[in-house]
Amino acid sequence: MNEESLQTFHQQIEAARAEIGKVIIGQKEVIDLALVTILTGSHALIEGVPGVAKTLLVRTLAEVLSVESNRIQFTPDLMPTDITGTSVFNMKTQEFSLVKGPIFTTFLLADEINRAPAKTQSALLQAMQERRVTIDREDLTLDEGFTVFATQNPIEHEGTYPLPQAQQDRFMLKILMDYPEPEDEMSLARRMLSAEAPEKTLAGGAVQAVLAPGELAAAKAALQQVVLRDELLAYIVDLVRRTRTHESVLVGAGPRATQAMLLAARAAAAIDGRDFVAPDDIKTMARPVLSHRLMLRPEYEIEGLTITEVIAQLLDSVPVPR
Structure with missing residues (x-):
């Protein structure tokens, strides 16, 4: 922008x-x-x-x-x-x-x-x-x-x-x-x-x-100008793909989650007054984007593990680009 x-x-x-x-x-x-x-x-x-x-x-x-x-x-x-x-x-x-x-x-x-x-x-x-x-x-x-x-x-x-x-x-x-x-x-x-x-x-x-x-259509169009660096794009892809290999997750997030994370992070950056996406935008959007897309293995649910805790573990395990 x-x-x-x-x-x-x-x-x-x-x-x-x-x-x-x-x-x-x-x-x-x-x-x-x-x-x-x-x-x-x-x-x-x-x-x-x-x-x-x-x-x-x-x-x-x-x-x-x-x-x-x-x-x-x-x-x-x-x-x-x-x-x-x-x-x-x-x-x-x-x-x-x-x-x-x-x-x-x-x-x-x-x-x-x-x-x-x-x-x-x-x-x-x-x-x-x-x-x-x-x-x-x-x-x-x-x-x-x-x-x-x-x-x-x-x-x-x-x-x-x-x-x-x-x-x-x-x-x-x-x-x-x-x-x-x-x-x-x-x-x-x-x-x-x-x-x-x-x-x-x-x-x-x-x-x-x-x-x-x-005017709402014009506001939406403005998001196209928010910059998302390739390193952060790779960070989003890596984060979503990790959901499919986490030991406690039975069903991980699909490619639509990657698209949702990308769009949500850009909107979050613009709402915050920036024309570029920061890692914190992605972290903020991780729970609302992923929480309804993951299914835990029954044995972990019985132990009391929650989706929110799994997402926090995923965020800790994926290196954040500098």
Whole structure:
């Protein structure tokens, strides 16, 4: 990036962070990861217990970035046509007319995606990959910035259909939304007793859009100018390949993880105000990129080893380029 475009990009990101922060208390890392997902034209899996503002996050992002958003509550009886839409026969005109489903938007919140059966999940995942849907043999293109934020509850598995490993790989990042810090939860509690409650703040127009319609595409294009040295490219490839030979890993990350790490690191650098990728950008993105792509051997899971610990071991074992 030239200095002027980098400065403009960074000002926009800082303004977006500030506006989102009016609604989402704390969760700075979550906000940054969501912005990385959007800027790279990818999709994210958001995992967190109920009540940590997963739905509110996506609505706020859409408001701040001046795009449309829709929400689908996934249930066991949800059919693919409930997502994509279908052709309906009009008795008055004696013709079929297309009724588009909620997937025709820019930001789509797929709430509790693991509650829908495999057929419905597949319809969404195909749209994520191809950015188009087929209805009655007609191909329809989705919005250029189509981004899916799919949520799942990590503690309640009754009546769910867990995403297969191959389908999880379609998501660039896995964003973990944990409970807020004590001071953030206290701030939230105070705001709930006033007109500054997060839902009221968003609905009341206190959140301002920082991008005009169409400017998001220009912000995405700016990432192409972020420099990633060959040594760091080799570092990313080596890190991903080590996941396939680690003694505790049953299934390692595939080539799509390499692509995701590269794009995420560039976006992280730009968000931080730099036109070059540093090793710390790659280390920061390692957990959200790799955590949902690795499967541990059962004997290590029984011993209590976690994916996060394995990723930390991998980062320690791969030499960082100078």
